Amino acid sequence: MKLDSTLARALFASLLAALPACAPAADSTDPAAESDDIIAGTGAQAYPEAVLVNMLQGGQVVAACSGSLIAPTVVLTAGHCVHGWSSWHVIAPHAGAQQASGASGATYDWNAAGEGVDPGEHDIGLVFLSSPITLSAYPQIAQKPVAAGAKILNLGRIHQGQVSNSSLYVSKPVTVTPGQSLGFPYDYAAVDRIESGDSGGPDVLPGAAPHTIVAVNSGANSSTEVLARVDLVASWLAGQMSSHAAGAKPVKPGAPKKPASCSHDVCSAGGHLDASCDPCVAEVCAADSFCCAGQWDARCASEVKSVCPAACGGKPSSACGNVPAEGACHGEVLMWCDGSVQSIDCAKSGLLCGVDPSTQESGCY
DSSP, X not given: OOOOHHHHHHHHHHHXXXXXXXXXXXXXXXXXXXXXXXXXXXXXXXXXXXXXXXXEETTEEEEEEEEEEEETTEEXXXXXXXXXXXXXXXXXXXXXXXXXXXXXXXXXXXXXXXSSOOTTSOOOEEEEESSOOOOSOOOEEOSXXXXXXXXXXXXXXXETTEEOSSOOEEOSOEEEEEGGGGTOTTEEEESSOOOTTTTTOEXXXXXXXXXXXXXXXXXXXXXXXXXXXXXXXXXXXXXXXXXXXXXXXXXXXXXXXXXXXXXXXXXSOEEOOOGGGOHHHHHHHHHOTHHHHTEEOHHHHHHHHHHOGGGGTOOOSSSSTTOOTTOEEETTEEEEESSSEEEEEGGGGTOOEEEOTTTOOEEEO
């Protein structure tokens, strides 16, 4: 009997609810050569990118996850290992035991609290390091899904049910299937077991380095695991890596490319318009994407009057309305006030519009 999607999601979510988001800190260390509770696992010495992710409170380690370096100062882990935390200590035990601290992080959309896996969010997070951890090569991020029945390897730090502070472990090949059938559209599923503390560890394709990461460990019950897919957020990851790479210089609002002119009057119906051609168009399309993707119809033209009164003969509330000087994102269009409203479409440069956590300024990253 096939469960309907709502029931399947509710049932499977309840099964996964017993898995803690992350493991409590442990004092013991374990030799890497023995097998672990990633089923029939062995030491992950061939995976220098694999890291121990320790979460801190008051300078003390209070919880543990796993992760992977994807750039010198960027660690990929689970969203639930980032959300709600503000300080991390990262160790690369198979890369000369290099260490670094992190005081900022980001999640794609994960903001769930509690111990369960939320099937409506991507359990993907990043920790940004204050100093680089250097590898000869960094892993690749999968750009497309793997086929049902593909083999992958789980990596994590749990050894015989205990959190290891000195090593990570790699599983035997595990067969994955799309998580959609279980109500987890953003995940892969596998009949295997990961444990609290393995959360955030990379799931990679078998083969030589540089390895390809297809997912991160998200949650499990006694027989089934769900793995958060990275191909679904590959563009976001690329943008974050670019903006947080050591020495990277993000695009700032002060030096934009000149936007193209609109193909017709924004106050009149016509063909679809490019969001970067006018700040008013960007605001309209942020609220009604059809205006830029389909057609700039009468409804789109009328919406201009409410978001940009001056454009169609009305009286503006101020020189820039509600657009701040430090910038604001409308989709991937960056808008800021410099005497008048300015804008640039970040996507045209292969970048994403976002906020620099250190300055709180919006920019293209």
